[in-house]
Amino acid sequence: MEKFRVLQKLGSGSFGNVYKASLKEDENEVFAIKELKSEFGNNMSFEDCLDMIEIKCLRRLKHPNIIRLQEVIRRSSSLFLVFECMDGSLRDRILKRKGYFSEDETKKFCFQILKGLAYIHRNGFFHRDLKPENILVSGESLKIADFGSAKEINSKPPYGDYGTTRWYRAPEVILGEERYGPAVDMWAMGAIMAEFFGTFALFPGEDSRDQLYQICRVLGSPTETEWPKGHELAKRCDYEFPKIDEDKEGVPLCYKIPFAKEEALDLIKSLLRWDPSKRATAMEALKHPFFDSCYNPVITSTRISFKRKMNMESAEEEEDQRADDNDFYNKLFGNKRRKRAIRTKATLNLELML
Numbered sequence: 001m002e003k004f005r006v007l008q009k010l011g012s013g014s015f016g017n018v019y020k021a022s023l024k025e026d027e028n029e030v031f032a033i034k035e036l037k038s039e040f041g042n043n044m045s046f047e048d049c050l051d052m053i054e055i056k057c058l059r060r061l062k063h064p065n066i067i068r069l070q071e072v073i074r075r076s077s078s079l080f081l082v083f084e085c086m087d088g089s090l091r092d093r094i095l096k097r098k099g100y101f102s103e104d105e106t107k108k109f110c111f112q113i114l115k116g117l118a119y120i121h122r123n124g125f126f127h128r129d130l131k132p133e134n135i136l137v138s139g140e141s142l143k144i145a146d147f148g149s150a151k152e153i154n155s156k157p158p159y160g161d162y163g164t165t166r167w168y169r170a171p172e173v174i175l176g177e178e179r180y181g182p183a184v185d186m187w188a189m190g191a192i193m194a195e196f197f198g199t200f201a202l203f204p205g206e207d208s209r210d211q212l213y214q215i216c217r218v219l220g221s222p223t224e225t226e227w228p229k230g231h232e233l234a235k236r237c238d239y240e241f242p243k244i245d246e247d248k249e250g251v252p253l254c255y256k257i258p259f260a261k262e263e264a265l266d267l268i269k270s271l272l273r274w275d276p277s278k279r280a281t282a283m284e285a286l287k288h289p290f291f292d293s294c295y296n297p298v299i300t301s302t303r304i305s306f307k308r309k310m311n312m313e314s315a316e317e318e319e320d321q322r323a324d325d326n327d328f329y330n331k332l333f334g335n336k337r338r339k340r341a342i343r344t345k346a347t348l349n350l351e352l353m354l
Contacts, residue, residue: 001075004033004082015148020085031070034081046074055081057125057147065116067136067145086136086143090192093137097199100259106196111286111294112142113189118282120144121182124153130188131168132195153181166211167191167201172276174208175233183276186285190271197257197264209239216242217251222274230274263290 004021007030011018016037023029049055050072058069058081071082090109101109113135120127127134129149136145151159158178170187172180194202202218205211221241224231234241244250253272254265267290270280280288 001073001080004031006033030085032083032085034083036079036081049074049079053150053152054147057120057150061120061123061125063116063119064141065112065143066119067143083145086145087138088136089133090135090137090142091132094132094195094199100199100257101196103261103264106193106264107291107294108140109142109196110189110193111291113144113192114282114286116142116144117182117185117189118286120150121153121185121282125150126153126182127185128159130185130192131165132192133165135192166205166208167203169211170276171212171215171230171274172233174211175230175239176237177229177233180276182281183279186271186279186281187276189282189285190268193264193271194253194257194260194268197260202256212239213242216244217249218253218256219272219274220244220246220250227274263288266290 003024005024005027007020007022009017010020010032016035019033019035021031021033023031050059055069055072058067062068067086068084069081070084073080073082117127117130125147127144127147127150129146130144134144134146136143157180159180166174168188168191170180170184173184191202203211203214205214221244222230231241246252253268254260257265257268260268267280267285267288270288271285273279285291
């Protein structure tokens, strides 16, 4: 830690504190340093620290839309995680916003979040705490952060306490389901996407029961046919889904976010399905017609400018990025459609590419 100069405290939480710091030798090199509370480092070997889920995830996940862990430092009973520094969180951006986000802005931001989620899920993890506070922003670039609650998809349930903000919590988790997975991230994604169009929380519940009531007001209560597992969970915790009077209590999604067009509403609804097995996955969401304008050819002649825009550190990283592009688009559309897309030479919008 001797090489860093702390500039300011950025925030604190149950985990510890976050500071903005620069290198003493180069003040232009700025980082965000997360200091974990003493119990995280006390009586733990450095190898044990590296096996903590947040560090394990971020050492493995390298993607433009996932926060980059630069270094892990152990000092006595303290553990410091050194990250790239971003301007602020998506929550900050939403709160400072005077009006709703345009459809183009929403596409650009949600496309980035979904690419990050697709990569996380594809590599065997799910986040469990996706919310605007845990999505960091610099300019028009978004990165998913704070993997302290993440789990491996193949890990054994039960998963214990679910610490995400209630407003973004999937209904199966509210009802006490112990076996859940990436679909909880997709529910949170649906709530976040709706927030772009309204700049307010879609389901602002005051407690667990009120949270479910707020969801039912917008989506309607699920029938037993629609979500049999949900009704089973509800009986276990002595809960009964409310009978919503649509004329007096119901607030359909199209009324909640009136500026969202049909394709956007359709995508949000696919993410907010009661039954997690029927919820759109990140890869499926990326195929939705709402994002059609985001798919542009990756051609070699544009790679230099793309490198500048993504602030890539080396030609080696650029090669890794191109390989990831190819893998991503081939998995998403298949090789034939990718080649056809390149032949069309659609208008480039490099900010939206992987």
